[in-house]
Amino acid sequence: MRRTTLKTPLFLVSGTVALSAPVNAELIADSKATLELRNFYMNRDFRQRGAPQAKAEEWAQGFLLRYESGFSDGPIGVGVDALGLLGVKLDSGPGRSGTQLLKQDRETRRAQDEYGELGLTAKFKASRTVLKVGTLLPRLPSVTYNDGRLLPQTFRGVHLNAQEWAGLTLDAGQLQQVNQRNSSDYEDMAASNGSAGAIGVKAGKTSDAFNFAGAGYQWNSQLSTAWHYGELTDLYRQHILNLVHTQPLGALQSLKTELRVAQANDAGDSGIDNKAYGALLSYKHASHTLAVAYQQMEGRTGYAYIAGSDPYLFNYVQFGDFANRDERSWQLRYDFDFVVLGMPGLTFMTRYLSGDHIDLGPGQPAGTEWERDTDIAYVLQSGPLKNLGIKWRNATVRTRHFGNDLDDNRLILSYSLPLW
Numbered sequence: 568m569r570r571t572t573l574k575t576p577l578f579l580v581s582g583t584v585a586l587s588a589p590v591n592a593e594l595i596a597d598s599k600a601t602l603e604l605r606n607f608y609m610n611r612d613f614r615q616r617g618a619p620q621a622k623a624e625e626w627a628q629g630f631l632l633r634y635e636s637g638f639s640d641g642p643i644g645v646g647v648d649a650l651g652l653l654g655v656k657l658d659s660g661p662g663r664s665g666t667q668l669l670k671q672d673r674e675t676r677r678a679q680d681e682y683g684e685l686g687l688t689a690k691f692k693a694s695r696t697v698l699k700v701g702t703l704l705p706r707l708p709s710v711t712y713n714d715g716r717l718l719p720q721t722f723r724g725v726h727l728n729a730q731e732w733a734g735l736t737l738d739a740g741q742l743q744q745v746n747q748r749n750s751s752d753y754e755d756m757a758a759s760n761g762s763a764g765a766i767g768v769k770a771g772k773t774s775d776a777f778n779f780a781g782a783g784y785q786w787n788s789q790l791s792t793a794w795h796y797g798e799l800t801d802l803y804r805q806h807i808l809n810l811v812h813t814q815p816l817g818a819l820q821s822l823k824t825e826l827r828v829a830q831a832n833d834a835g836d837s838g839i840d841n842k843a844y845g846a847l848l849s850y851k852h853a854s855h856t857l858a859v860a861y862q863q864m865e866g867r868t869g870y871a872y873i874a875g876s877d878p879y880l881f882n883y884v885q886f887g888d889f890a891n892r893d894e895r896s897w898q899l900r901y902d903f904d905f906v907v908l909g910m911p912g913l914t915f916m917t918r919y920l921s922g923d924h925i926d927l928g929p930g931q932p933a934g935t936e937w938e939r940d941t942d943i944a945y946v947l948q949s950g951p952l953k954n955l956g957i958k959w960r961n962a963t964v965r966t967r968h969f970g971n972d973l974d975d976n977r978l979i980l981s982y983s984l985p986l987w
């Protein structure tokens with residue numbers, strides 16, 4: 568199949584921005600820049616006999632510099648964004664690497680001392696429509712960038728967002744390459760398909776074009792619906808529908824219902840075939856939130872999404888996605904905000920997930936898995952270290968007939984400093 572990839576020379580777009588900028592003070596006056604410092608320690612202990620690695624343990628420091636300009640005046644406003652990323656190794660070693668905090672040497676698999684990226688994005692605005700070209704951090708049901716480690720995953724491409732009509736949001740564009748969260752190299756995109764070995768999918772195929780489109784409508788303050796489409800050229804086509812309804816139940820109380828349906832089909836010779844269903848019901852009362860979710864996979868494969876990105880699933884959590892072939896899973900979650908006890912900035916979350924009925928192939932017993940997660944986070948609310956955050960994340964994962972048993976602990980210190 569002939570690939571229809573839109574190639575846009577970024578240096579030409581950047582030149583357009585540079586020429587247009589001098590005529591408008593708003594380009595600089597409306598700009599903002601922040602520096603985020605992210606200190607990340609991760610320890611993953613593999614718990615079963617015969618694991619190829621006893622544990623993965625690394626410590627690293629990340630620097631994330633973000634710049635967003637304003638827009639020039641005129642019928643088409645012009646601007647530019649920049650993203651500077653740097654990851655530095657603080658501790659690693661042979662037999663302990665592989666947490667995906669740090670870039671690994673392709674041959675020795677040792678963690679490199681440092682890695683980084685400089686991303687530039689040209690942007691154009693007409694009325695309430697914005698076109699971005701260059702480095703992108705998409706947050707859409709069809710594709711969401713992964714920010715679960717030291718540095719975020721980034722993409723190169725084009726994204727058009729239009730909000731011209733009240734309540735209606737339109738998105739369209741194309742991604743061409745991906746830079747994974749522990750890499751400094753852009754590459755073609757692959758399809759991920761559940762954590763149980765991507766049963767039923769033909770491996771080794773990549774694509775240089777992910778085309779996407781979507782429409783979301785806010786019917787009123789309580790109800791919204793959306794449709795999104797994604798096509799990873801020569802690999803899969805996917806449609807996603809979702810509905811969100813929030814029902815107030817009186818002072819400080821509400822009931823939220825969300826439904827999701829997705830269907831992915833082969834778009835070449837990948838073998839992908841999946842239907843995914845999900846439902847979430849959450850009850851909020853003041854600082855307490857209790858939620859339950861159900862997720863079910865059908866078809867010859869698991870859920871399809873761009874490898875390394877975050878899938879649009881209720882049961883995608885700290886370690887697992889619970890999206891394997893024929894898997895059925897449920898989740899029970901509880902959140903608490905300590906502001907009600909006079910401790911603003913302190914939050915707590917715990918959840919338990921269980922999945923079963925995983926089809927591991929002919930003659931194989933059905934796989935099962937469960938995961939228990941706990942997050943405790945605190946952000947300083949005042950003083951010279953205001954916005955300094957500390958978070959501890961713990962996960963316990965157990966599987967049967969596939970995968971690894973593990974205990975996962977992460978300690979993350981973050982500080983965001985506005986530069987202007």
